[in-house]
Amino acid sequence: MKILHTSDWHLGQHFMGKSRRDEHKAFIDWLLALVDKESIDAVIIAGDVFDTGSPPSYAREMYHQLVLDMKARQCQLVIVAGNHDSVSMLNESKSLLAYLDTQVASQANLEEIDSHVIALKNKEGDVAAWVCAVPYLRPKDVMHSVAGQSEQEKKLGLLQMIGDFYQRVYDAACEKNKSLKTPVPIIGTGHLTAVGGQVSESVRDLYVGTLEALPTSVFPAFDYLALGHIHRAQPISKNGRFRYSGSPIPLSFDELGRDKTVVIVDTDLLAEDAFVDDLFAEPADPLQLVSIPNFQPMASLKGNLKEVIKQIAALELAADKTLWLEVTVIADEYLSDVHKRVLEAIDDKPIELLRVMRRSTVEKKNEGFEARKTLSELTVGDVFEQSLKSNLELDEDESIILTELFNACLVELEEHQQDGGEKPL
Template sequence: MKILHTSDWHLGQHFMGKSRRDEHRAFIDWLLVLVGKENIDAVIVAGDIFDTGSPPSYAREMYHQLVLDMKARACQLVIVAGNHDSVSMLNESKSLLSYLDTQVSSQANLDDIEAHVIPLMNKQGEIAAWVCAVPYLRPKDVMKSLSGQSEQDKKIGLMQHISDFYQQVYLLAREKNKTLKMPVPIIGTGHLTAMGGQASESVRDLYVGTLEALPTSVFPAFDYLALGHIHRAQAITKDGRFRYSGSPIPLSFDELGREKTLVILDTDLFVEELEEKELPVMGDLFASGPEENKIEPIKLVNIPMFQPMASLKGSLKEVTKQLNEKGLVEGVKPGQTLWLEVTIIADDYLSDVQKRIMEVIDDKPIELLRVMRKSTLEKRADVFESRQTLSELTVGDVFEKSLQTNLDIEQEDAKTLTKLFHVCLAEMEESQNGLSDDVEAIENAHSEKTNKNSEENDESHEEEQE
């Protein structure tokens, strides 16, 4: 079967005074076409379906119409609550929606683990996957606070309770799997900050109790983990098994640099692998195999931008030049306007910046939503403030970003420094390779010596026994 993973829709959001209703409607229409085109069997929304606990009426209408549209396409819908969602509001229609093949997990329930294990059915009406539907975990849902605990004890205790809850749900799914003729994939969900995830300015700092981020070791060995909360699409494990789908529309200007995506998981690979084995044992969707024959179990689908947005940065002269370029408004359709953010970098305070920008865009389909001013010193700090983890950056990337922070270096000097850097890097790697060979030789010699001593000791021991 095919499972679609998405999250962080934030229906009902207002962005700097602008409604996102038309964007969300356009996205949902596009999504429904994709569900039919790709023959999707189930859709998982990993939290923050709404932007607030009391969303506007049009957002609720979109939500309920989505359920009906999915039902009409014989596509199951699984919705888990995020930190923006109201538990009571989601529970209002939860029971009714279950009759329309939509399952809602609004709150962790330690007394009813069964409610968190949801079967996904294929077109033949057979169970083709299990979803461990874990919503945003509030501390009060998984543990009781004890007096006299230190901050560190609270962190350790909360992490252990979260891990225990995930394990209970996962183990129940494993037990249910044993009752089937052939085991099926187990898909996990989560709405939290996991270590390695890159945030954006639209992501509200999410603290699960006193925990800023959870290590991936907290999660069981899911065949796939559908995460929500971080708005930038990204994998947090090397094999891509644990992944944030990201938000479908840019929820802040700093999300404009990357494509918005959703994930399609194809479990047919899991079934094919099991059929090659004699016993019904667990398969692995992400098992490594020969690269030339390997088929990826997931596909990332780029989402179109339904509302033109742009963020310009530079001196007033540079920004004015960018505003006059034809390409800036090429993608703007009739009846639309470009939402614009401008950051002016200048050491001198310019009191009429906004007025001068408004004069430039007066005859253009552009709405100026925000103007910010920064000094060159602030820019240096911003350039180096990478929203990437070091594990995703190469040594060359770090060097390049370091160069960018020093605005006093001329372009020709930067090229020379970069060339010298790569020469040094090549020499260092060559030296390290030689050192690795030496270390390996020493380890091998030590191993041989250890084995020889062990053999001599065995022979001596046998002689003593004789």
């Protein structure tokens, strides 16, 4: 069967005073067409269906119409709550939606672990995958506070409880798998920040004051882990099977420059015992990333005033759509007419200026990392090099000395690892 993984729709969002209603409508229409084209059997939305706990009525209408449209296509729908979603609001229609092949996991249920294990069936009606539907785990849902605990003890306690909850749900799915003639893949879900995931401007921190991010070791051995919360599509495991689908539309200007995607998972190819006709052929990838069209032109320009005006003149503009523009002018001196000059540059163009910011050249030099690079894309050397560049107090000679020392440490570490860790560092 084919499962589509998406997340972070944020229905009802207003972006700097602009409604995203048309974009979301266009995305859902595109998604339904993709479900038809690819014969998708199930869709998983990994949290943050809505932008707020009290979304506008049109956003609720979109949500319920989606359920009906999926039912008409005999496509199962699994929705897990995110940190933006209201548990009580999702619960209002949860029982009714179950009759329409939509399963909603709104809150951790420690007493009924089996309720988090959902069977996905293929077109023949056979179980083809189990979904461990784990929503956003609020600390109060999985642990109890203990008086006198230190901050570190709270972190470790929460990490332990989240790991235990995931393991219990996974074990329940494994038990259900035993009842089948042939075991099927087990798909996990989560709405959280995992170590290695690169966040964007529009992402709210989770587990503030206790646990900022979870290591991948906390998750059981899922065949695929459908994550939500981080809006940039990215894997967090080496084989790419633990991944964020990312949001379908840019929810902040710093999300521009990367493709928005949904993930299609082929459970037949996920199975470890999948039959291979040609032992020498490249193994088929069970994951397919599908790029989402851009439904709303947006641009973020940066430079001195002259450069920005030149960039505006070079923008490719659509005749039938207005471009939303953010401008960052870099200058040490105060320019009182920045906003006016930018407005003059976009006059008579299909451009709407949403934000103008000023930054000094010193602030620009202090940027530690390029905004659109994730840690998974950087080598250890890259991280060290970027750290040196961000330290303005170091001169060239000092940077060279530090680089040589760093490289020597890397060589010594590699030798230590090759010796099995027996040689003292």
